[in-house]
Amino acid sequence: MKFIIQRDQLIESVQNVMKAISSRTTIPILTGMKIEASEEGIKLTGSDSDISIESFIPQEEDGIVYVEHIEPGSIVLQAKYFPDIVRKLPQKTVEIESDNNRNVTIRSGNAEFHLNGQDPEEYPQLPQLHTEDSFELPIDLLKNLIRQTVFAVSTSETRPILTGVHVKMEDGELEFIATDSHRLASRKIPLEQPEGKALPSVVIPGKSLTELNKILDDSEDTIEVSVTENQVLFRTKHLYFLSRLLDGNYPETSRLIPEQSKTIVKIDAKELLQSVDRASLLAKENRNNVVRLITKENNHLEITGNSPEVGNVVEEVLASDVDGEDLKISFSAKYMMDALKAVDYDQVKVEFTGAMRPFLIRPVDDDQILQLILPVRTY
């Protein structure tokens, strides 16, 4: 195997593929990165068996040559050192070569690295997904779907299914739902189902979506999502991101969402966020970082935080509108801040159904985003 490649393209691909490589894998060859050269270009592969990522650098695209002097072949390199080596090379181009004894040479300017390669035949074959269950959506929209839901997955393994994001396609809508049973985040978008077929609803590990979100650049290009029984594949022009799915039934979450509300607050999201943030500064001694919200006269809210040892905070916030019953309620400041950041609209509507029932946060004029938080009992 031999080729000369543009360093900057190689750096980017290596960084993407590294997201799937863990040094703590039980399969030693997976600590390495597979490099395959063909006449079409260079393919890098990394995997921790949960997530597998392939990144492709074409020999030439849009008249720009990225790879030259290709002699096809493949090798597996220790991933621990490879990213630093590539990043610190002195020249704009890099020559990578492996001989029959799997000795790999990386040359750039007057720098020459000799690395011991591993047998590419030992590297597990990535499953080829055969499915017609696929759909496309713009990359920036997918990134939003992930960003607005994935923070709410459970970090505890007591109910493994809750560590994933529930992805459903029904009635011409695609929906992402995440809950850790103390809060819930959901985002819907209208999406034409491919040829009218229903797609299976799946649960994608939160970690996979977080890594995918890091790799994808904001762009209006489309990404193809394909689903099988136990895997999901995200594919762009040069990226192939495969994740296992979580086994088991995702709980029915729609019944959690209150259908009527007793107090509705319309308010500037940023002002509410900053007030809750400040109130929480002195609520950190409590394990749950709990703040209290009380409706006052003339559309005012009082938000308070309290640590008897240290002191307390009182925040007064003017809402645009407060409608319905008076309310005293306590909740996790962190959950509220996460939800407000995810909603990402200037004006939000917070719908309460009494101090003991979950409440909803959503944009004033948009039903596609919904955040739900369970209050905290305080006496």
Place this chain on the structure above:
Amino acid sequence: MKFIIQRDQLIESVQNVMKAISSRTTIPILTGMKIEASEEGIKLTGSDSDISIESFIPQEEDGIVYVEHIEPGSIVLQAKYFPDIVRKLPQKTVEIESDNNRNVTIRSGNAEFHLNGQDPEEYPQLPQLHTEDSFELPIDLLKNLIRQTVFAVSTSETRPILTGVHVKMEDGELEFIATDSHRLASRKIPLEQPEGKALPSVVIPGKSLTELNKILDDSEDTIEVSVTENQVLFRTKHLYFLSRLLDGNYPETSRLIPEQSKTIVKIDAKELLQSVDRASLLAKENRNNVVRLITKENNHLEITGNSPEVGNVVEEVLASDVDGEDLKISFSAKYMMDALKAVDYDQVKVEFTGAMRPFLIRPVDDDQILQLILPVRTY
């Protein structure tokens, strides 16, 4: 006590003073920050008994009013929450007030914090330095003196005196010296001695100088340095930085510096730095991160790193000049990179006296900076 103060000035002062406050102190009141209001302005104090920092915000300066409505008094506040509170306040001004029961109220816009203050009488009095042993130098020059030496102090407590920087004033020169016994960094500047008096030579803890360097902004303003038997004070217009000195005799380091050399290499510092950096990538398995340098024909150097398990690196660097005996020498890549960064000149001169003797790195045309490294024995 009561006053209204510009938030941004307060944030900066609080951040500076926090550098002296540790949550792990054995004296509980020192986990707090002392605030003193007088007609002249506001003084903040923090201390961990090794370092004490006072920052002063004048009531008014250059026609700009920083503090208004001052009612003199003082209080000690828990430092753990104070910086975050101040940083997140909603308005440009902050009102701080304490009553006779040491209840402190911090108000800004619609945010109101109530904190339990502590008795300022319990806060230890900072020693007032009475000394005529002082001198002045520009702040940016002091920052350079620190930056070019402090990294070489010892991090081990086996010889505590080596955790400090030796500061000497002799023959019209001020010199900073640091060594961990494997390497040495020194920087001299010409400095008129105050009224011809010799100043005592002292050893300042490396940690104190590192914190001081973080607080000082690059500036051509001068800073006053005063020395007593066991303390050193750095004073600018609004900052008072006091550090204890290290007890004991600093070793005589001048005899470490070879007086003649057998091989002299003149070379571009950045090129050498980058080559050593790359060679070290595959030398990390060795505890000491050792690379090897060999002189070649026609002013070429070969720099190599080797990890038998992983592979090796060969770097070829063209020096501007190589004069004297051929050489093979091994050294810590980290020490070499630290030294080259500290020298901070384009062209450096590296003077070797054989493979077993310490070697020197300094700028080609400047004798005020000197870096010394002990080679590593490899067979």
